[in-house]
Amino acid sequence: MLKIENLHVEVDGKPILKGIDLEVGVGQEHALMGPNGSGKYTLSYVLAGRDGYDVTKGRVLYKGKDLLDMPPELRAAEGLFLGFQYPVAIPGVSNIYFLKAALNAIRKHRGEEPLDAIDFMKLSKEKAALVELPDELTSRAVNDGFSGGEKKRNEIFQMAMLEPSLAVLDETDSGLDIDALKVVAKGVNALRGPDRSMLIITHYQRLLDHIVPDVVHVLIDGRIVRSGDKDLAKQLEEEGYTDVQDAPQL
C-alpha cells in the first residue's frame, strides 16, 4: 500500500526527516510513535502533500504510484486520508454539505455517479452513529465551535464517509478524555478491514490499548530507530524513548 524509501525532508532548509524507510502492507495497521519534535507531524503532512516541506531525497510509493508527484486532492481521491491533529473550522459551510462535495469529488475521480441527497443522508446517518456524532454536529459548520473531542470524532466520521484505502491518523488521541478516546477507538476499529491500511501517529501508548497495531515504529530525530510488535509500545511507556533508542535492536 505505502512504501517510503530513504525519505529526507527539510523545512526552511532545516533537515527534519533524515532517511525514513517504512512499508505498510494492505490491511495492516502501523503505529508511529516518538517524542515531540521527532518528525511525526512532518511525515503526516508530507504524505498528505502540504506545501512548505521540501523532499530532498528518497521517494514514496502509494499503490505503486509516485505519491509525491500528486497534488493533495489527487492523493485524497486516490484514497489517502489524513485525520488532522488540529482540524480547522470552516465557518458558514455545513459539515454535511462539505462532506457531500468531498465525497462526490472523490466518487467522480473513481468514475462513479455522485450520490444524491437521499442516499447521502442515509449513509451519513449510518456513519455518524459509528462515532456517536450527534445529528446536530453533522449539520453545523465544519468544526466551528466544536470541542476538541467533537473535532476528533468528526475526523473519524469523515474517514468513515470517505472510506479511504490508507488512513493516516495524526495524534487522534490528543485532547481526548478516556470516554471520548474509547468512542474514537471504537470508530477506528470498526473501519479496520482487509483492504484498508492505517498509519497511526501518536505520542502515547494509551491509544494503542484500544487500537492494537500490527507493527510499532519508533521515530526519533527524523529516523526510525526501532520497529517491533505491539509490545514495543508498552516497553516505550515503561522505559521512555531515550532507553529504547539506546537499547540494542532485537
Add this chain to the structure above:
Amino acid sequence: MSASTEQIDSILEKKYDAGFVTDIEEEYAPPGLSEDIVAFISNKKQEPEWLLQWRLKAYRRWLEMKEPTWAKVSYPKIDYQEMCYYAAPKTNENAPKSLDEVDPELLATYEKLGIPLHEREILAGVAVDAVFDSVSVATTFRDKLAEVGVIFMPFSEAVKEHPELIRKYLGSVVPVSDNFFSALNSAVFSDGSVVYVPKGVRCPMELSTYFRINAANTGQFERTLIIADEGSYVSYLEGCTAPMRDENQLHAAVVELVAHEDAQIKYSTVQNWYPGDENGKGGIFNFVTKRGLCEGARSKISWTQVETGSAITWKYPSCILKGDDSIGEFYSVALSNHRQQADTGTKMIHLGKNTRSTIISKGISAGHGRQTYRGGVKISRGATNARNYTQCDSLLIGDKCAAHTVPYVDVRNSSSKLEHEATTSRIGEDQLFYCRQRGLSEEDAVSLIVNGFAKQVLKELPMEFAVEAQKLLGVSLEGAVG
C-alpha cells in the same frame, strides 16, 4: 503538482465571460456635456417639454455640485467632457414593436449573455427588459402583464403612454439634487424600466432588466422607477455586463421605489460590470443611487445585491420607512478581487412607528481588492419602537486586500432597539489544505467557503438567479489564491 497548476491555469484563462463587443452600428451624441446635449437626448426621446425643463434644471444644479470624495475609493479624475452621453444601435431608430424587428445581432448578444429574449425560450415566469447602451431594445411578456394591469415598459415609452405616472413619481424618492451623480443622471438619463403594479395585484412573474454597455467611451445612465400600489407585490431583478475595454466607463443610475400601504417590493441586483484587468486597467465606475420609500403602513422594501463586477462601486440602496409598521431590508454580498474597490452599504431611515429594518452585509476581498461597508441607521423622533438589526461580515483572501466597516447610527427616540454585529475572517492556507485533503480542488474549496459565507444573502435571491450568482462568485474569484 503539475496537474493542479494546469487545472488552475485553464480556469484562469476564462476570466470575464461577458467581455465581448457587439459589432453593431451605433448612433452617438457628440462627446461632452452641455445644455445642448441634454436637449439632444430629450429630443431623441421625443420627450414633452416639462421633462426637458426638468433635465435642464438638474443639469444646472449639477454644475454647482462637487464630486463626492468621502468614499474609500481612489480613481483617476473623471473628465465629464470627454465621454458620450448617448449611444443607440442605429437599427433601433423606430423602436421595434415586436421581437422579429429587433436586430438579430442584438438578440445574439443577449443570447450569448444567457438572456434569450424570445419568449418561448425564456425561463418560465421571468419578463425581461433589455437595455443596450442608452436604449431599451426589447421587453418581453408585456401583453401578458398588461392583462393583470401591470405596467412594465422602457422609461422612454412610459413617458409617452403614462405621463401622469412619471410626473408624479420621477424624483419623488431621489430628488434631483440628492447628490452629484443623481443630478448628473437626472440631466442625461436615457432609458431604464418603469414598473407599476396596481392595487391588490400580485405580479404574476419576476420582472427583470438586463443592462448592457457596449459602445466605447460612453456612459450609461439609466433610470428605474417601480411603484407598488396598495396591497400589491412585485419582485424585480437587474443584471448588468459590459465589454472588456482599457479605458474606464461611467455608469450612474438612479433607482426609485415606492411601496404603498401593505405593498411589497423585492429588488435584486446581480452586478457583473467589467471589473478591469488584474492590474486595474479599465473597468466600469459604478456610481449608483438607489432608494426606496415605504410610503404606506405595513409596506416592505427588500434590497438584495450581489456585487461582483465594476472597478469602483459606490452604492447605498436605502429605505425610507415612513409608513407605520413598515419594513426595510438590505442583503448584500460584495466582492472585490484584483484592484477592485467597493464602498457600499445602505441607509435605513426610520420615520414611522414600529418600523423595522435588517441589514446583512457580506464583504469579500481578494487580491488587492478594497472593500468598505458604509451604513447608516437613523431613528427619528417620531419612530417609536423602531428596531434595527445590522450584521456586517468581512472575508479576506490573501494578505494584500483590505476590508473596512463604517457604521453610522443616529437615534432620536429612546424606545428604539438597535443591534450591530460584525466579524472579520480569513480564508487561510490551513482551510484550503484541509479541503484539498478531503478531495476538493483549490478552486472548489474557495468557492465552497465563499458561498458558505454568502449563503445568508444568496438565499434571498429568486431561485434562478441564486444559482447564477453562486457561479459568478466562483468565477470572479478565480486566481484569487495560489
